[in-house]
Amino acid sequence: MNKQTFAIKGMHCASCVYINEKALKTIPGVIEAVVNLTNGKATLSSDAPIEENKIIDAVKSVGYQAMIENDGTLDEKIKIEKKRELKDLKIKVVVSLFLGALIVWGSFPGIMDFAPSLFKNFYFQFVLATIVQLWAGRDLYRAAISSLRHRIANMDTLVVIGTTVAFLYSIFVTFFPKFFMDLKIEAMPYFDVSTVILGLILLGRFLEAQAKAGTGEAIKKLIGLQAKTARVIRNNKEIDISIDEVVAGDLIRVRPGEKIPVDGIIIEGESAIDESMVTGESMPSSKYKGDTVIGATMNKSGSFVYKATKVGKDTLLAQIIKLVEEAQGSKAPIQRLADIISSYFVPIVIMLAIGTFVGWYLFGSNPVFINAMLRSIAVLIIACPCAMGLATPTAIMVGTGIGAQHGILIKDAESLETAHKVNTIIFDKTGTLTKGKPEVTDIILINKNLIPKFFIGKQKTEKNLVSALLITTASIEKLSEHPLGEAIVKKAEEEKLVLSEVEGFKSLTGKGVTGNIKYQKSNIKVILGNKKLMENFDVSIHQSGHEKLEKEGKTVVFMAVKNLFLTTNHYSLVALLAIADTIKESAKEAILALNKIGIETVMITGDNEATATAIGKKLGIKTVLAEVIPQDKEREVKKFQKEGKVVAMVGDGINDAPALAVADVGIAMGSGTDVAIEAAGITLVNKNLISVVSTIKLSKQTMKTIKLNLFWAFAYNVILIPVAMMGLISPILASGAMAFSSISVITNSLLLKRAKI
Amino acid sequence: MDKIIVLFFGIVSIIFTYWFFFMKKINTVQAEGTVNILVDGGYKPDQIVIPFGKTTKLVFERKDSNTCLEEVVLSDFKIRKFLVLNEKTEIEINPTKKGEFDFSCGMGMFHGKLIVK
Secondary structure: OEEEEEEEEOOOOHHHHHHHHHHHHOOOOEEEEEEEOOOOEEEEEEOOOOOHHHHHHHHHHOOOEEEOOOHHHHHHHHHHHHHHHHHHHHHHHHHHHHHHHHHHHHHOOOOHHHOOHHHHOHHHHHHHHHHHHHHHOHHHHHHHHHHHHOOOOOHHHHHHHHHHHHHHHHHHHHHOHHHHHHOOOOOOOOHHHHHHHHHHHHHHHHHHHHHHHHHOHHHHHHHHHOOOEEEEEEOOEEEEEEHHHOOOOOEEEEOOOOEOOOEEEEEEEOEEEEOHHHHOOOOOEEEOOOOEEOOOOEEOOOOEEEEEEEOHHHOHHHHHHHHHHHHHHOOOOOHHHHHHHHHHHHHHHHHHHHHHHHHHHHHOOOOHHHHHHHHHHHHHHHOOHHHHHHHHHHHHHHHHHHHHHOOEEEOOHHHHHHHOOOOEEEEEHHHHHEEEEEEEEEEEEOOHHHOOHHHOOOOOOHHHHHHHHHHHHHHHHOOOOOHHHHHHHHHHHHOOOOOOEEEEEEEEOOOEEEEEEEEOOEEEEEEEEOHHHHHHOOOOOOOOOHHHHHHOOOEEEEEEEEOOOOOOOOEEEEEEEEEEEEEOHHHHHHHHHHHHOOOEEEEEOOOOHHHHHHHHHHHOOOEEEOOOOHHHHHHHHHHHHHOOOOEEEEEOOHHHHHHHHHOOEEEEEOOOOHHHHHHOOEEEOOOOOHHHHHHHHHHHHHHHHHHHHHHHHHHHHHHHHHHHHOOOOOHHHHHHHHHHHHHHHHHHHHHHHHOOO | OHHHHHHHHHHHHHHHHHHHHHOOOOOEEEOEOEEEEEEOOOEEOOEEEEOOOOOEEEEEEEOOOOHHHHEEEEHHHOEEEEOOOOOEEEEEEOOOOOEEEEEEEOOOOOEEEEEEO
16 A cells, blocks of 8 residues: 655645645545644555645645655755856856956056956956856845845945946046046046956855865755665565655565665574664675664675554655755854854944044045055955855764764754863773673583583583583573573584483572483483572582682583483582673774873763673773663763863663763764664764764864864964055055955865865 | 034944944744745745744745755754745644744855744
8 A cells, every 4th residue: 555645735724634635535546534633644545656746736726835845855946046146156156257357458567568458348347247246246236235234234235335436436537537636636447346346256265165065065966865765575576666656664675785775673584784874884794584674774695574663754765865964954062152243244344444544534645545445445345244154054964964974963063062161081881891791601511520411422522512512502492481581592502512301400599490301311400500500409600710710700601411420319510601791892992092082081970880890891981880880870970070070971771771862962873772872972873883982073173163164264364354454555465365265164175075083 | 514414424324334234123923834035135924923833834935046046944843845946845843842943045144033832
């Protein structure tokens, strides 16, 4: 069954619902049409997807409007608009700079001697300058005038006032030279000033528009990752359908080399999958039946069938895109100052320009009027509020984009900014530093003679003995549901061992399990559990080496069997199995890297002191907070904050959520619970802890870029505006400097792409 | 004489510039459900009172080709949206906090304010 949902505009009453439903049901192929007044949406059910224009027409026929969302068209529209804008700008830049060059040739002392006399003619210059001013500068005028109507001044206002003054003065000089000559002012127009300034400003715009497109590339790349079609199995037939038509529950076949269309769970087959595009993890991961696969990742070797669980807006990729978009829409606190300044900036520059004119007119050298005018024009032109406005957002856009490519999802600009100040990182232990699943780490054989021999081949090698032990223990533990038992069973499964039959299984709560291993006619009584169980059966564990294992933070499971060599009902210790939650491969490396850059690392856990200290030591974490109940994690974070530390909390569980929220930066592991991800400012899609280091590095690099941008933008204005007021820079040079300043800020942000994180 | 005239007009122009840009009246509207905002040399209206806890649809219609205004940013709501020229772009927000929230163009040159009551 195919479903289509879209919004209907113009509905306000229950009868509208009825009218629309009726109209939609008349479309051939529609089985059911349901219109909801509350959310203004309609859902069509049909066997095959209904064409959009049929829906639009049907709704239109009863006087309403169907709003069929199509994100592709919006992107298309933006693309078309950008392309047109760039083309338009390019023509204007070329024409105005060319005409400007002709005027300069005809008016600049030194080179004008070689110019054709036509170029020296003021009327000819007037015609060329007018074309530039009114045609190339049209958009600037429109923008400036419409802002002035709102009593707002911006970049365009400055350029327009500056060039208009030069242009009008030149017209006046051209047509009424006598007026100026009577005032003993040389009748010299400044058409070159107005034209070249406009040309250079437009060139700056052109380059800026091109460079700016590069800052938003990450999102486009992410959207481009999406597969277009899916091979769905419906009614035992494989059909290729558009990805939009895939629904949760669909069975999808993926062949080698194909992209996985949506998120789901493998139900048949196995493969190695390259997930680097979504998680940033470079090694392909092996996936088997029951494992989850992520949409937009690449299937490498095997062929498999999986069940779609998340489609459309719910897929991981869609969520990632949404998060990155949101982060790029948020504002970094550092931007606040730039925002306040830029909202007062332009009017202040206008006032400064007026002041400059008055100052030079009153105290300047002759010809006072011209000097005063050119200097105030330079002040207007050189001021560049754009550089300030672009400094932070462009760097944030690039920074969040790079993060996403490395599997670091930053929810808001504030988290990205704060991360560079972090000097203490608190790690939750279970599931974050460790895998969160207990594993058998050591097997110590105490009495090899008592290991049930029938599971061993002819060779009594150490390996075979261990296998026999695993078969025995796993066969019994298979019947228990204890996590420690699961670890043993898992170990046996990993070694591909065939388990044996068990009789008389008994679970003794808080102690362990017992049972009889049956093999042909033999029957061996096995007990498996902790010290208490051994005590109950009078098994001596003295000098078995269990203390050493326990000191390492491991849980020891003792295995004993009824000793057939003795006539009495006596059990003897056979082996020790040490079980521990194993440390993630990336944990040690990450901690080392963090310690190296001077960040204090802290581990927080509910484990007992001994276990916690042992793990902390292994990882190189000095501060270990053991026996912390989940509710107190938040308080521990606050304690560090009270000491003046900037704290990042890394966790994955529901119980970490309050601590993640209260920390200066909350970092959730992507494999963690939704609650943790919700509470955190940053999510690491891969399970690799090195990403924590990368996050800090990314934040530092981004902040470095932002600070350099802001420094450049402020220094530029603070230094060059007074320079222009003093009359040390000509208006044409001023326009060149201004165009350069915006571009340099964007280029600097784009350089962030090369940062190694 | 001419210097006195220039000085006088200079001071008057500076005062006028100050008054013109910094002492303008703010155009406030009360929104219910949907509010249309004209993007042309700024935002009109530029101060909008919207209800707390309810979804309000902001319909931006961009008439200005100035690239500065091509994006609208509602940073408190984590929204940065491209406004296609001569088209209406809808943004739905559901404020969960009361207070005043700025919105601006992509470069932070043009500003507007949402007041959640």
